[in-house]
Amino acid sequence: MSGFLHRHPRLRLAGLLTPPMLWLGVAYLGALAALFITSLWTVDDFTGQVRIEWNLDNLKDVVTVPVYRAVTLRTLGVAALVTLIDALLAFPIALFMAKVASVRWQRILVIAVLTPLWASYLVKAYAWRAMFSSTGPIDWALAPFGMSGPGYGLPATVITLAYLWLPYMILPLYAGLERIPDSLLEASADLGAGPWLTIRRVVLPALFPALVAGSIFTFSLTMGDYIAVKIVGGTTQMLGNVVYDTFLTANNKPLAAAVSMIPVVVMLVYLALVRRTGALENV
């Protein structure tokens, strides 16, 4: 058996590839395909069971009913805003880590950035619930100025999501900055560029693929989130909530399947757009 495999590398390859491909290619892709097919079925009004009756009503509803468009636009807006905030927060610390800090500080900072990544997602969302609570520290700090915090709602959702996904932006940016040779920055300075000009004309263009790689995470994670929104979002509805409510609360699996096609299409379009930037190698 072993000798036979030895002489047939293609068989070895097939042996290695078959189990993971059965799992991901057949089971997982199959489940995604089945989800799409389910969106073409309907739900029995009386029993609540899925009935195989082919129609395009669910998909049509998703495209035409205004509330889905509003929720989609809101979710896209939040995802874009979260990505922007994360990029703005991640850039200075990633730059400091990669180009300014000593080797010792570099190690310490990498650990400081990574440790919260290991803290539970739910715990971090919960921490912001305490931050934004009406008896919490934000309202307490603003009270002397006669102001109060935003409370639970859309702004709290944006801040919490930006907080949750921040390490996913810092790490690719840091790796991208590490790859830019110092000599390139020195050359730019020797040619008379100040730090801002160097950042704008040399660093940012070279960093673009890393930025896109980070944005895949911030976008995808925001598009699929409904837990953080429930914890700090008050009554805010995002795509994830609509899918959740339709699937579990309303028990309308075909309609939920149709709604879930929105984030799938958005992410597939996004991945197709960024493929050419070489960002996928940075993921």
Place this chain on the structure above:
Amino acid sequence: MGPSSGSRRLLGVLSALVLVFVYAPLALVVVNSFNTSRSFAWPPDGFTTEWWVAAWHSQAARDAVWVSVQVAVVATAVALVLGTMAAMALSRYRFFGRDTVSLLIILPIALPGVVTGIALSNAFQTILDIPLGFLTLVIAHATFCIVTVFNNSIARLRRLGSSLEEASMDLGAGPVRTFATITFPMMRSALLAGALLSFALSFDEIIVTTFTAGAGIQTLPIWIFQNLFRPNQGPIVTVVAAVLILLSVVPIWLAQRLGGADEGITSSR
């Protein structure tokens, strides 16, 4: 960008502010776990260890931890096998459709969690007629854990190159023996790092879990989420949250001890 000390200092200050933003909410949870106020009034009017004692005796929380550990261990075991196989196939062979295979591996984390969750739930319930439970939950978790093992393994395999394996094969060792005596020992720390990440990912997951666990299974994240909005459970949830925050130091510490395993855990270099 030139040795301008002004811009260096500015960067240092900005970095410090980002770190404050990262750590302040976590510190708040830890402080609040000792807060005498049930509604976590800030600033705290007193400190108590009462909630810690109550959390220690909470049977529901303990049960949930145990369920989460079981799920994470089994899902990680599956992911270790499948992720390593895929990494060896992609790093050691050139074949048609390689890019598609690597895209397929990252798909479960590239697609929003709610999509993976309802796709699997729908496939189990509507198509395959399998009742939701431990089995379906483990299958779902393994699906998105494969990529973490894969990433760590393939980075290591690429760095090692294949010359040692070829030498072993040239000397007459079969593929199984070559893997057991050459490849596996060199991959060990990368596999450990991948397993650690995979365990943490599974232990923490709630979105896919909600859709694939069914009503009978309560993992720790599900328990936390269900008790989050109950005022009388608030302090216990806060203690559990504080414990999880403090425990997040453990994998980093382990990674430092492992030394060579820093591909996935402590840096992306």
